[in-house]
Amino acid sequence: MRFLQIFQQLLDHYGAQHWWPGDTPFEVMVGAVLTQNTAWTNVERAIENLKKNKALDPEVILDTGSKELAEWLKPSGYFNVKAERLKHFCQWYVGRGGLNGLKGWHLHDLRADILGVKGIGPETADDILLYALDHPVFVIDAYTRRLFSRLGLVKGDEGYEQLRFKFEAELERDVALFNEYHALIVIHAKDTCRKRVPRCEACCLEDGCRFSKTKD
DNA sequence: ACCCAGGGTCATA
DNA sequence: TATGACCATGGG
Numbered sequence: 001m002r003f004l005q006i007f008q009q010l011l012d013h014y015g016a017q018h019w020w021p022g023d024t025p026f027e028v029m030v031g032a033v034l035t036q037n038t039a040w041t042n043v044e045r046a047i048e049n050l051k052k053n054k055a056l057d058p059e060v061i062l063d064t065g066s067k068e069l070a071e072w073l074k075p076s077g078y079f080n081v082k083a084e085r086l087k088h089f090c091q092w093y094v095g096r097g098g099l100n101g102l103k104g105w106h107l108h109d110l111r112a113d114i115l116g117v118k119g120i121g122p123e124t125a126d127d128i129l130l131y132a133l134d135h136p137v138f139v140i141d142a143y144t145r146r147l148f149s150r151l152g153l154v155k156g157d158e159g160y161e162q163l164r165f166k167f168e169a170e171l172e173r174d175v176a177l178f179n180e181y182h183a184l185i186v187i188h189a190k191d192t193c194r195k196r197v198p199r200c201e202a203c204c205l206e207d208g209c210r211f212s213k214t215k216d
Numbered sequence: 217a218c219c220c221a222g223g224g225t226c227a228t229a
Numbered sequence: 230t231a232t233g234a235c236c237a238t239g240g241g
Contacts, residue, residue, distance in 0.1 A: 036223040042239060043222090077238040081224085121224045141222050186222055 002153060003170040007177070010184035014191070017183035020131035022047075025099055027056060032127035033085050033119065034076045045075035058090040058098070085119030092117045107135045122160045130182070136175045138167040139182040143189040 021040070022028040027047065034043045049072040050056040055064060070083040092114065096102055102110070107129070114125045122140070129135040140163045149156030154163060171177060 032222090035221090037221060037236090038223085039221045039239070041221095045239090075238065077221090078223095078236045079238080081236050085224085119224065123223060127222080139222085143222070182222085189222085 003167065006151070007171075007181050007184070010188055011180065014184055014187050016180060017187055019179060019183035020127070022131075025132040026058065026093075028132040029089065029093070029128050030056065030086065032124050032131070033089055034073065034082055035127075036078070036082075036121075036124060038077050042076045046073045049073070049075070058093050061086055061090045062094065081119070088118045089120060102133055107137070110135070111137070122164075126164070130175065130178055134175050136168075136173045136178055138164055138171070138178050140164050140167070141182075141186070143185050144182070147185060147189070 020028045020031065022031050030050070031043055031047060034046055047056065053072060055061055055072065061069065066083050066087070069086065070079040073079040073082050073086070076082060110133070111125060111129060114120055114128065115122070126137045126139045129137045130139055140160055145154070145156055145163065148154045154166060
């Protein structure tokens with residue numbers, strides 16, 4: 001019940017976020033790879049570069065030299081690593097038959113399959129599954145771990161899967177709910193950061209500290 | 217001049 | 230299994 005209440009508080013305060021930013025499922029997937037440990041504003045520039053070069057397309061990415069691709073990805077950081085990761089992902093994407101080929105999979109099988117791609121870890125996989133392919137997985141990121149650990153609802157040092165199972169057990173298995181919840185957690189974290197709250201941790205959802213109030 | 221960002225891989229013990 | 234090094238740009 002507590003997990004749902006927190007969702008309601010966040011939703012009431014921030015409103016629906018309608019995530020993920022991106023015009024197409026493929027753009028969402030590319031964004032998921034590029035945003036690894038990276039500020040979203042930097043990712044936007046890289047995606048703009050891809051669009052400018054008509055390269056926001058798996059076939060084009062595969063036909064582009066790593067050097068040139070890395071150049072386009074430069075603003076998103078880790079550009080050499082990400083160029084390879086994007087190529088690995090596109091190879092998988094095309095190999096599975098693109099968006100159409102990815103329909104009709106069982107979530108468990110698809111998740112295991114995509115985790116086999118070099119450079120796609122659990123969070124990136126779940127971003128893709130939830131925000132591009134509409135599968136009900138709860139995305140766990142550093143913000144989620146930090147916030148709920150601070151709220152005393154999780155220990156904080158659990159493994160990724162353990163945390164994911166916890167959230168998925170506490171909530172109704174619903175794509176729209178998981179989609180909005182993770183988005184709100186990220187927005188909340190950015191909001192508290194913007195207010196210069198140290199490490200985004202001094203704002204909590206407890207009584208007397210209602211989102212905008214800073215403790216300490 | 218730091219610190220951090222919507223992680224993941226690889227080498228080591 | 231569990232740390233640590235590494236990847237790298239841009240904003241606060």
